[in-house]
Amino acid sequence: MTDTPDTLLDGTHTVLTPEYVEFRFTLAGIYSRFLAWLLDTLIVMVGTGAILSGLSMAMMVFPGFASALGFVIYFLVDWGYGIALETAWSGRTVGKRVMGLRVIQRSGVRIGFYHAALRNLARPVDRLPFLYLVGGVAALLSGSYQRLGDMLAGTIVVRERRLKAPSAIGAAAGEGLLADPLFVSRVKRLSAEARELVLSAALRREELRMEARLRLFSALGTKLQELLAMEKPAHLSDEKWTLLVAAALIPAPGARTSTGARAVA
Structure with missing residues (x-):
């Protein structure tokens, strides 16, 4: 980089x-x-x-x-x-x-x-x-x-610095899981530290080497299942599962909210 x-x-x-990323x-x-x-x-x-x-x-x-x-x-x-x-x-x-x-x-x-x-x-x-x-x-x-x-x-x-939400998060928004009120409500209850980690990982994923990227999302995928008390759907990779959580945290375009896809660098 x-x-x-x-x-x-x-x-x-x-x-x-802790995942050495x-x-x-x-x-x-x-x-x-x-x-x-x-x-x-x-x-x-x-x-x-x-x-x-x-x-x-x-x-x-x-x-x-x-x-x-x-x-x-x-x-x-x-x-x-x-x-x-x-x-x-x-x-x-x-x-x-x-x-x-x-x-x-x-x-x-x-x-x-x-x-x-x-x-x-x-x-x-x-x-x-x-x-x-x-x-x-x-x-x-x-x-x-x-x-x-x-x-x-x-x-x-x-x-x-403001980072634009990557297209992968927009693609994740098409997943039916985001229409599940239980999933969305549990994501909204994540701690501020967990939210920052998920959004930072999603926004910076392209900056990571492949080995570090796989290790990070593997750890995040397991941790998010624990925090959300939900099993990851079998068809989703750890990275896609994390991106779904990030998509649930980012407001839809035009939504009136002060939350943004902001990260510090």
Whole structure:
């Protein structure tokens, strides 16, 4: 597989699955992360200003506490903004979304509240002495562009890319099993991690060597039978069975839903 210019510029992070299949993620560079931070900082400052405006009467009564209160509110808004959005948006803030970036765990799966809280609570240290100098130096020295908060939380920041659903998934949509309400309902109940693995495997199948591809879908086919508590139809291969599950997860064209065939790379 040939590296793209973005990959060569920003570097890559490789995740090895238990089936010894490699998935590669394009790491976000310092420049794109800095631009995302600038946008997020602007939003935090506007939010802080709005809150302080609402508390202007109280600050007039206690003018000596105005400066201290401003700093406290700024840090509370800054922490709350990063933690809340990265938890709710699966590793994205407004700045990261605009720049096409996402925070994920080093294992390649989405982050939760614990990871978002750790990496954001460490920001005051990363900011020292100014403009994220400590965090920037740590990221440059790290092989995965991790600032101190990322090292603490076990996270990395990667570039996103939209991948079109392969034609094989569209072909799988013709299978009668997708009309079975029991099958579809059980697929919809899969965990977020299982959904990400199925969709990532389906979208990246052409990038894998044949041996790794067979090994991956064999393991996935067995695991999906266990998770769905359903036997795989005898006429389906493990790969076709997995693609059927992926087809059940991807909304039909024109469906009004926010779920998409998105993957990070």
